[in-house]
Amino acid sequence: MSLSLAWDPMFRLPLLTGLLLAVALPLLGAGLRLREQWLSSLGVAQMAAAGGVAGVLLHAPVIAGALLGALLAGAARMLAGAARNEHYALMLLAGWAGVMLLAMHGHEAQMAAVHLLNGQLYFSSPAQFGAASLLVVLVLLSGRWLSRRLLQARLFPDHFRANRQPAWPHELGFEALVVGAIVLGIGTLGVMATFGMIFLPPWIAFRLARGWLPALLLSVALGVAACLAGFLLALGLDLPFGPTLVAVLAALAPLRLWRRRAGI
Amino acid sequence: MNDTALLLRLREVQAGYDRPVVGPVSLELWPGEVVGLTGLNGVGKTTLLKLLTGEARLFAGELQRAAGLTVAHHRQQPERPPELPLTGREVLRLAGADTAAAPARLQALHRRCLEEMSGGEYQLLHAWACLMGPARLVLLDEPTNNLDQDAIELLLGELDALAPGRAVLMVSHEPEVLQAACSRVVSLCR
DSSP: OOGGGGGSHHHHHHHHHHHHHHHHHHHHHHHHHHTTOHHHHHHHHHHHHHHHHHHHHTTSOHHHHHHHHHHHHHHHHHHOTTOOHHHHHHHHHHHHHHHHHHHTSOHHHHHHHHHHHHOOGGGOOHHHHHHHHHHHHHHHHHHHHHHHHHHHHHHSTTHHHHTTOOOHHHHHHHHHHHHHHHHHHHHHTOHHHHHHHHHHHHHHHHHHEESHHHHHHHHHHHHHHHHHHHHHHHHHHTOOHHHHHHHHHHHHGGGGGOOOOEEO | OOSTTOOEEEEEEEEESSSEEEEEEEEEEOTTOEEEEEOSTTSSHHHHHHHHHTSSEEEEEEEEEOTTOOEEEEOSSOOOOTTOOOBHHHHHHHTTOOGGGSOHHHHTTTTOBGGGSOHHHHHHHHHHHHHHSSOSEEEEESTTTTOOHHHHHHHHHHHHTOOTTOEEEEEOSOHHHHHHHOSEEEEOOO
16 A cells, blocks of 8 residues: 555544544543543443454444443443552453454354454544544543542542542543543454553653653654554555554554653 | 531441441531540541441431531541552542642642552542532541651641541540540440
């Protein structure tokens, strides 16, 4: 394939969908990193993939099964307030085993498993583009409010309870955004690329940025740059997009070795 | 609450988690007061503060709070997430504290991220944030831990200048600090 294909109308929708997710996923990843729940995103993604494959076997839409799987995992994470990495690792192992075992039960299930695990950005639909646009709008609109409340809950953990203020609006709102983003992400980028977008940009940005807003902006910048580079590389070298994106993201990790923070 | 000015009243309170670990304790807190809590390790001073934040359970007695009472809690070991790119100024803003009013010692932390601060510096920043925020009741659990004498003086100066409508309940093992800061001291015993 040639790089000129990147400007072909056929690839515009996938590229734009990927770029929208490259904005939303790192921002939500920053919230998950703040809460030390970043590994849970891989657990939720694997459970969503297992739900998607189960949906195919039950003759239900993949997205409905994936959403149900992600909601169950998200609810488990939210209810298990003291959940730690061990619990998230268990979730991702169970999800992976579920995907693999369910995929053995028919060709369609196997195809769905491959698509969910590896991604199929080039086949993004207008509906997925619309959902990604809506996700970005919701994340940006709620970002200031969510950031403040999540940071308050992290640094002053007794704030809401001591002041008899409900914490559920931001807890539930954040979980809903994460679940929606992951379901959308695995349906387009694939499980590992979605996890890569959630985990790697904030991991680098938290090391380099000085200030919360600079960290969020740097996370988005890294995500968008990686998405663009991954897209062009995949097209130019005729590679699958998901693994190429993850390779580009992983190649950015040495930026953490940069010694100086920058920001406000 | 009968007396509208009263911020807090504890009557024969017993508090704990699975079972009571402190009490019975009776205590009243009025606006303008800085009240010290002292006692041996394990007597339940921190648990009493946690009762007021809702983390510990009330097993017996009566706890009354003024309507709409706002509370800030400085834990014995304040939460300090690893590698969080939050600056000192942002921490103060999160607590609703006036960053411009911070003394030079804290202004120096304004642009530093949490992991660039020493344990004592972060302790001072967090305690200051709670004190300078808008909460009417400030709970300080051993706020002078890890602080040098200058930082302790800074906190004591702020406690001395507490606004008339606010109150502080402070746990400490340091008699000099309690004597310098508190209008009265309640000693808990088993």
